[in-house]
Amino acid sequence: MHYLITIFIIIVAVEHLYFLWLEMFAWTTTAKKVFRQFPEELFEPTKALAANQGLYNGFLAAGLIWSLFIQNAEWHVNVALFFLCCVSVAGIYGAFTASRKIFVVQALPALITIGLFVVEAALRKG
Numbered sequence: 001m002h003y004l005i006t007i008f009i010i011i012v013a014v015e016h017l018y019f020l021w022l023e024m025f026a027w028t029t030t031a032k033k034v035f036r037q038f039p040e041e042l043f044e045p046t047k048a049l050a051a052n053q054g055l056y057n058g059f060l061a062a063g064l065i066w067s068l069f070i071q072n073a074e075w076h077v078n079v080a081l082f083f084l085c086c087v088s089v090a091g092i093y094g095a096f097t098a099s100r101k102i103f104v105v106q107a108l109p110a111l112i113t114i115g116l117f118v119v120e121a122a123l124r125k126g
Helices: 002-025 047-069 073-097 101-125
Strands: none
Touching: 002 047, 002 073, 002 101, 047 073, 073 101
């Protein structure tokens, strides 16, 4: 179970590193292909806003990656769950305010990982 959780944490972190790159460095190029519903004429004027958003995604990725290097099992779980909850809240909020697809891409992998932590804890107790 531990390896599966680690794989999911890596997946969520890599997603957020991709979001960082997309929003900070490729907003006026590649992002136009990803965010097709966003009017093309707004990409350039919103470049700074997107970069700020990308930076926050980078912080989420950094926290998840950091959690993988924590040797203390209790702190590893606590830090990972904190950042997974942050990702989940951001994904749920994005689904309500921007696009339902955000729930599937961002929140769902984080929620699955949280669920795996819950199952692992239940198996250890049982």
